Amino acid sequence: MKKLYIQTLGCQMNKSDSERIAGILSEHNYIETDNEKEADLLIINTCSIRQLSADKAYSQLGVWGKMKKNRPNIKIGICGCVAQQDKANIRKRAPYVDLIFGTHNIYELPELIKRIENDEKVCSITNNPVIKDQNDFKIIRKDSVNAWIPIIEGCNKFCTYCVVPFTRGRERSRFPKEILKEAQNIIKEGFKEITLLGQNVDSYGKDLGDKDITLANLLRELNKLEGDFRIRFVTSYPSDITDDLIDAVDECEKVCKYFHIPMQSGNSRILKEMNRRYTKEQYYEIVSKIRKRFENVTITSDFIAGFPSETEEEFQDTLDAIDELELDYSNTAAYSPREFTKAGRMVDKFIPENIKYERLERLNEKNREVCLKSNEKFTGKVLKVLVEGKTEKEGKITLNSRADNNKIVHFESNQYNIGDFVNVKITKAQTWCLYGEPVE
Numbered sequence: 001m002k003k004l005y006i007q008t009l010g011c012q013m014n015k016s017d018s019e020r021i022a023g024i025l026s027e028h029n030y031i032e033t034d035n036e037k038e039a040d041l042l043i044i045n046t047c048s049i050r051q052l053s054a055d056k057a058y059s060q061l062g063v064w065g066k067m068k069k070n071r072p073n074i075k076i077g078i079c080g081c082v083a084q085q086d087k088a089n090i091r092k093r094a095p096y097v098d099l100i101f102g103t104h105n106i107y108e109l110p111e112l113i114k115r116i117e118n119d120e121k122v123c124s125i126t127n128n129p130v131i132k133d134q135n136d137f138k139i140i141r142k143d144s145v146n147a148w149i150p151i152i153e154g155c156n157k158f159c160t161y162c163v164v165p166f167t168r169g170r171e172r173s174r175f176p177k178e179i180l181k182e183a184q185n186i187i188k189e190g191f192k193e194i195t196l197l198g199q200n201v202d203s204y205g206k207d208l209g210d211k212d213i214t215l216a217n218l219l220r221e222l223n224k225l226e227g228d229f230r231i232r233f234v235t236s237y238p239s240d241i242t243d244d245l246i247d248a249v250d251e252c253e254k255v256c257k258y259f260h261i262p263m264q265s266g267n268s269r270i271l272k273e274m275n276r277r278y279t280k281e282q283y284y285e286i287v288s289k290i291r292k293r294f295e296n297v298t299i300t301s302d303f304i305a306g307f308p309s310e311t312e313e314e315f316q317d318t319l320d321a322i323d324e325l326e327l328d329y330s331n332t333a334a335y336s337p338r339e340f341t342k343a344g345r346m347v348d349k350f351i352p353e354n355i356k357y358e359r360l361e362r363l364n365e366k367n368r369e370v371c372l373k374s375n376e377k378f379t380g381k382v383l384k385v386l387v388e389g390k391t392e393k394e395g396k397i398t399l400n401s402r403a404d405n406n407k408i409v410h411f412e413s414n415q416y417n418i419g420d421f422v423n424v425k426i427t428k429a430q431t432w433c434l435y436g437e438p439v440e
């Protein structure tokens with residue numbers, strides 16, 4: 001068999017796509033390797049959410065281009081969001097690339113691979129995806145405990161800073177029957193956690209024309225499946241979190257009490273500029289509703305520092321929101337202008353780089369502060385965790401696990417294995433993780 005090396009940049013959706021690419025190619029004579037130097041086919045699955053990620057993709061292509069000079073038979077491919085958005089530039093900047101395919105073209109791979117093996121330069125980018133039953137294609141999952149299931153792809157929101165609607169297209173949900181079948185197979189294979197994925201996961205079903213197809217009802221159906229496993233879902237759009245969804249999370253014992261709800265800014269004017277369809281007050285209301293309902297729930301978020309026209313006072317509102325909402329963790333980034341987006345054209349309102357990065361540093365500092373505070377809340381409590389990994393040092397085994405509420409918990413024990421659910425009493429809190437000991 002030939003060897004395939006895939007490098008994945010970006011979000012969980014990309015990681016899930018790479019598992020699907022490896023699965024499809026495994027049925028066409030390609031076995032995955034971790035060593036790019038021995039690969040016959042190198043594929044980079046790219047992200048264009050920030051300029052830095054796009055630059056990383058081109059720099060990796062440059063390295064592989066040099067490798068190809070010594071080994072002209074290797075084939076180089078690029079897929080994902082940069083490929084979808086930037087195909088003309090790729091040909092100019094990296095003419096040695098053999099295969100360019102878009103986010104909607106993964107299922108054409110068997111055909112595309114045949115063509116590059118015949119020394120053709122191939123580019124396949126579609127804007128109108130052909131919907132296929134993904135259960136017809138093999139998936140090689142990287143993790144042995146958690147399995148991702150994309151349930152909806154694309155986004156209709158058009159936040160002014162975001163390229164996703166341009167790279168992933170409009171929302172397309174998979175049918176519940178197809179998702180349930182994939183979940184059943186995953187559980188049979190022994191996975192202990194299912195993460196439902198979507199750029200805007202709460203929009204699930206809206207495009208299918210049946211009011212009963214919702215994320216809440218999908219969770220209820222998945223919860224009925226037999227087996228010892230748990231369910232997560234990401235990423236939520238604040239104003240799309242319905243009372244019914246909160247009820248479903250509450251009713252379903254297998255669904256983790258964890259919400260990832262990007263706020264992006266703590267200031268309503270900036271939220272409007274971002275075309276986020278909620279105000280600061282509405283976001284506060286959602287968080288308060290969730291906190292009132294669930295005891296050990298965690299709520300995480302995303303924030304952008306230095307969005308065009310953001311004043312110091314408006315940025316301060318973001319810091320205050322993180323504090324007041326007691327957010328448990330946030331992903332942070334400095335604003336990065338993206339081609340095609342509305343905010344990318346607000347050039348006269350761009351914040352100088354030094355100010356943007358100084359705000360990002362303060363945002364990170366605030367994040368560290370609230371994370372530690374959030375972790376300290378769990379000291380003395382018992383959390384049910386799922387063991388995800390193991391490290392051994394000087395005869396001591398440390399198990400690395402994740403609680404239902406997504407907190408990372410380490411504990412020493414030689415009684416448990418990867419994939420076990422364990423009750424752990426938390427004894428110590430640090431900024432990014434908790435420590436504990438197993439209890440009955």
Ligand code: SF4
Pocket residue numbers: 155156157158159162163164165199200237
């Ligand atoms: S909701 Fe906004 S930020 Fe999220 S994927 Fe859609 S356009 Fe992008």
